């Protein structure tokens with residue numbers, strides 16, 4: 141099968157080795173926004189330095205699929221079937237904890253589009269609904285605070301409004317997140333499944349700044365030997381914070397978190413952090429409100 145990947149330009153530039161891997165396996169990779177699609181050309185005409193977003197990459201891929209017979213589009217997160225596919229993570233973790241005679245007090249995952257978080261958390265959601273005290277905690281970057289500062293409304297999954305609208309937490313489909321190093325967490329929306337669970341109070345969410353995440357990632361690397369992806373470092377930050385809180389309060393706690401990926405291709409980000417060149421950034425409420433002006437009109441109050 142031939143694969144053409146639209147890769148968000150800032151990730152394409154920050155993480156060239158991911159591109160080389162995809163090419164090694166036979167894929168073709170294009171930095172998005174690109175000149176290959178109408179929506180990419182329009183975006184570049186208005187802003188030649190546009191860093192791209194997952195919403196724009198989706199628009200380009202959908203446009204290519206919609207205008208070429210025999211081309212199909214696939215998304216690797218957000219959609220419920222992707223999230224459910226990932227639940228093998230939580231199902232396995234649950235069995236392993238059973239073998240150890242344990243059960244989590246808190247289940248943590250970072251959340252970009254929601255798939256790895258849903259993967260680890262959904263197998264515990266039924267317990268939560270049935271009264272278990274287990275806490276399901278989604279961790280997002282302060283620079284792209286979809287669950288913590290977004291609105292639960294219908295919105296487009298992509299910039300050019302080509303994908304179907306979904307009811308979800310969103311920062312607005314025109315939202316261009318700052319170029320933080322956890323590129324996989326820069327999505328304006330959130331899985332409808334995770335969004336609904338958050339809306340219903342089944343899932344909690346917290347937003348954390350990137351420097352604290354790198355600090356946690358480095359502590360993890362030096363104790364566990366594994367260098368985590370910047371995305372995963374958000375879950376590690378929250379896991380460490382939960383552990384420190386329990387320690388302060390003098391109670392035992394069982395924390396389950398998902399290490400969603402390694403950071404072997406993200407060493408430039410580690411270098412920037414270690415040499416003091418990384419900044420924290422909290423997305424301002426006014427800019428979120430601006431991006432939320434262009435929601436689809438579905439006749440429901442927003």
Ligand SMILES: Cc1ncc(COP(=O)(O)O)c(C=O)c1O
Nearest residue numbers: 217252253254255256324400401
């Ligand atoms: C290592 C890693 N973790 C997490 C994510 C976030 O995606 P999701 O929220 O779908 O799990 C990404 C996205 O690219 C990623 O690369």
